[in-house]
Amino acid sequence: MHRPKLKRHALLTAATLAAVLITGCSTNSPTTTDPAARAAAETPDPAAAQEQLAVVSAPSGTATPTAVADGGEGGTAKKSSLKVASYDRKTGRAVISSPPVPKPPAAPSTSASLSPTEPTAPTPPAKPSTSPSASASASASASTQPSVSVGDFIASAPAPGAPDGVLAEVTQVVGATEDGDTTVDTEPAKLNSVLGESKAKGTVPVDPSAMEVEPLLKGVKVSWAKTGDLHFGPEGAKLPLGSLRVDVGAAVATAEGAPASAAASVEGFVQLAPEVAFSYDGSGDGTGASPGGAFLGLSGDWASKWSLKGRAAGSTNGQPIRIPFAELHSDPVIQVGPIPVVVNLDLTCYIQVNADGRVTVDVEQDIKGDFRVGGTFSWAKGWTPVSESEMTGDPLKATVTAAGDVKAALGAEATVGLYGTVGVTADLAPYVRAHAEASAEGSSDGTGSVTGTYALYGGVDLTGSLQLQLTIFGTPIFQKKIPLGALNREWLLTEGKGEASTTGPPSTRTRTTG
Known part of the structure; x- marks a missing residue:
């Protein structure tokens, strides 16, 4: 009674194996037989040479926009979730706040679901990547890392202490505040530092x-x-x-x-x-x-x-x-x-x-x-x-x-x-x-x-x-x-x-x- 099903299953398995082999061959192939596709892959995008940025009104009713340029990259700044929490124009000292780090979900307890009469299986060693204690340590480590580095450029809309906005370069990372924010010293920067070659x-x-x-x-x-x-x-x-x-x-x-x-x-x-x-x-x-x-x-x-x-x-x-x-x-x-x-x-x-x-x-x-x-x-x-x-x-x-x-x-x-x-x-x-x-x-x-x-x-x-x-x-x-x-x-x-x-x-x- 079950032989037709087994035969059908064998045929499906063979077809699946063939598809995998064909896919693997095409994936590992070093060249492509399509000349147009190969030419498109080898030709750089002309727009990539100099990016064209749109100039528009900033959206109203949203959080204060901020952009940060990595001093090591030397490229155009990117939108950032960091915020200028406070700024002192006379001294150049600023406090940079980061979005809160989400807490890892608590590990589910398995002991409560076991029956008292059932034998308890030996507990396998916990993997470091999934251990709650390891996740907590990683979160703590991430929270102590400074949100910006020396040489970074910050462009911000008006913020507390900076009604005219902020355009500055980080010259020193002073340390972390009690709230986990980062205190930095800055100096005025130029627009080409964040606009780059765009x-x-x-x-x-x-x-x-x-x-x-x-x-x-x-x-x-x-x-x-x-x-x-x-x-x-x-x-x-x-x-x-x-x-x-x-x-x-x-x-x-x-x-x-x-x-x-x-x-x-x-x-x-x-x-x-x-x-x-x-x-x-x-x-x-x-x-x-x-x-x-x-x-x-x-x-x-x-x-x-x-x-x-x-x-x-x-x-x-x-x-x-x-x-x-x-x-x-x-x-x-x-x-x-x-x-x-x-x-x-x-x-x-x-x-x-x-x-x-x-x-x-x-x-x-x-x-x-x-x-x-x-x-x-x-x-x-x-x-x-x-x-x-x-x-x-x-x-x-x-x-x-x-x-x-x-x-x-x-x-x-x-x-x-x-x-x-x-x-x-x-x-x-x-x-x-x-x-x-x-x-x-x-x-x-x-x-x-x-x-x-x-x-x-x-x-x-x-x-x-x-x-x-x-x-x-x-x-x-x-x-x-x-x-x-x-x-x-x-x-x-x-x-x-x-x-x-x-x-x-x-x-x-x-x-x-x-």
């Missing part, structure tokens, strides 16, 4: 809701809009996504002797959608000591609508009167591959008036455009400034009384840096300037009456500099600040002469490049 390029928008705003004048109002969470400005209009708007209405110093009806004031808003631009090329000059290219900058869309009324006071000691009305700060973290790069961004919005104290104005301007400022590095030119701005202005109202000059700006001064060091400063000041030789009145539709001559101009001033701290990329040190250049572009808004009606304003588009 490449990265991208532009990341700054979340307007994450910006800290400190009003400096009464009546300052702040509104913003981000994807999926619209906020409304004081005038009830929806803001473009990603925009931050600051409204201000403030009195400015009135010229001495001016009547009460000529009290001077500025009212309006600044709206911008800032973005951080970052790029890095680790190809170097062939030696691998420094990167071949880098860029850090700030760009974005700009809009402002504001008015200047009254007879503003003259300048102070020949300098314009500047009135800051809001300070803004943000530390956005951009993820360059596995590496968290902390960008420090500060903005100061201000009103600036330069007047001779003679002219009384009632002017209003609507201006829009974009800007891009920063510093770029190449081995051929070193560090060079980048400054671009394209603005379009329209006069909404223009009344100029008496002869004189006045220039008023509603602008923003920005600083951009990495890990707490300032790299780029820029001052973007869209302005309106009025000049009159007598008395004049105009309007936004280009009509009005004049006595004498007057002209109303729109313009933009862009100044700033590159700082020594941009060498954080690992590039050669430059010995002084490099100015962005005092860029100025001005366009005619409207003008008039004699007792005739004026014509409409000419084209108001301009472009500035650096």
Whole structure:
């Protein structure tokens, strides 16, 4: 009865043995008969020569990201489960915490399952790899091992004691704390230490809701809009996504002797959608000591609508009167591959008036455009400034009384840096300037009456500099600040002469490049 089953089993066993032998032969074969497969195996991946890292916003709502580069490998840093538990910027001392080591499972007891009448079998000697005591010893040994070594590089997002993030090299392992963390001494490091020979390029928008705003004048109002969470400005209009708007209405110093009806004031808003631009090329000059290219900058869309009324006071000691009305700060973290790069961004919005104290104005301007400022590095030119701005202005109202000059700006001064060091400063000041030789009145539709001559101009001033701290990329040190250049572009808004009606304003588009 059982012979058919035995025969069938024998056939299966033979087939299985044959399959094993065939597989073993093919596995041990030193060559392959497929020329395409052999060529693919022998041809290196061209992307492996220089890794391209993505530049994106760091995910929100997650634990503080950290990356560690092994000083012995000299390669790109890798994402790490280590965290900077504390950091002292003055001394460079840091405490590095490791994730807790899971406890090994308890060995099951076999004595309880044996029957009292059953003989107890001799217990075989325990293997070291599976012994609970050996596992405990291994865990204890692992917990006493330092989490980092001398020469390692650490890049961390903001952490306790380090609101600007950490980019440092471990110079000494001091020892372990009572909690099993590792205390180390560090010194500041360069980005090329963790980015290695990789490449990265991208532009990341700054979340307007994450910006800290400190009003400096009464009546300052702040509104913003981000994807999926619209906020409304004081005038009830929806803001473009990603925009931050600051409204201000403030009195400015009135010229001495001016009547009460000529009290001077500025009212309006600044709206911008800032973005951080970052790029890095680790190809170097062939030696691998420094990167071949880098860029850090700030760009974005700009809009402002504001008015200047009254007879503003003259300048102070020949300098314009500047009135800051809001300070803004943000530390956005951009993820360059596995590496968290902390960008420090500060903005100061201000009103600036330069007047001779003679002219009384009632002017209003609507201006829009974009800007891009920063510093770029190449081995051929070193560090060079980048400054671009394209603005379009329209006069909404223009009344100029008496002869004189006045220039008023509603602008923003920005600083951009990495890990707490300032790299780029820029001052973007869209302005309106009025000049009159007598008395004049105009309007936004280009009509009005004049006595004498007057002209109303729109313009933009862009100044700033590159700082020594941009060498954080690992590039050669430059010995002084490099100015962005005092860029100025001005366009005619409207003008008039004699007792005739004026014509409409000419084209108001301009472009500035650096």
